[in-house]
Amino acid sequence: MSDNKKLWWVFVQPFLFVALLWAIFGLDLYLDLNLYQYSLLPRDFSQWFGVFTFPLIHGGIDHIVGNTWSIFILLAAVRYFFPQIFGKVFWASFLLPGVITFFIARPSFHLGASGMVYSLVAFLFFSGVIRLNRYLLALSMLMVFLYGNSVWYIFPIEEGISWEGHLSGGIIGLALAIVFRKSEPTVYVKEKEYFKEETIEDDPIIGDLWKPPSERKPAEEKPQSPFVYVVKKENKSL
Secondary structure (H helix, E strand, O other), rough: HHHHHHHHHHHHHHHHHHHHHHHHHHHHHHHHOHHHHHEEEOHHHHOOHHHHHHHOOOOOOOHHHHHHHHHHHHHHHHHHHOOOHHHHHHHHHHHHHHHHHHHHHHOOOEEHHHHHHHHHHHHHHHHHHOOOOHHHHHHHHHHHHHHHHHHHOOOOOOOOOOHHHHHHHHHHHHHHHHOOOOOOOOHHHHHHOOOOOOOOEOOOOOOOOOOOOOOOOOOOOOOOOOOOOOOOOOOOOO
């Protein structure tokens, strides 16, 4: 598969998920289904399915538009940098924030993919910090630039926002970064290939004298110089 096709494929799965969110929102809006009643209601076990449905349901156009761009960009980043664990990170970010929210949140309806957004942001940020890889650290700094202000919304600073869902997502994202800390991202391969050391042979004339003393061969193993200097002593008659 060519590089262009690989790059194109990175956006397919995020696009399909975002399209699903908009399809559900459109049906809810057009048919007046009031799907909010099927979202997550903490500690109400008759509403257990809300753990699975609340990331798919949004309360308004501003709500879904705000989450659309974030979900698309973040999923594409995870798909590109961590293709081997993309599925695991996706499903964990989709399901597990709802589980935590179900037990810790206020008794009101919680809906929207914001918990998933916070999980993906935390995963990408802490993955760079833990690995200390320059590409992933750059990605971590991008997360700070794009979502730095969002960290305040894991606290109850604004009415009507599910800060519990945000906090749960952040916790899951951090946990995922720790669990998958040994999973090698694609950028490591590029870095290794780029910085692959080349073997340099000794110079045919000076041998390894150009190297630091610690890297030179022992004296008996050094190649002999191709030049032989002969000094003749003249006998002078008195």
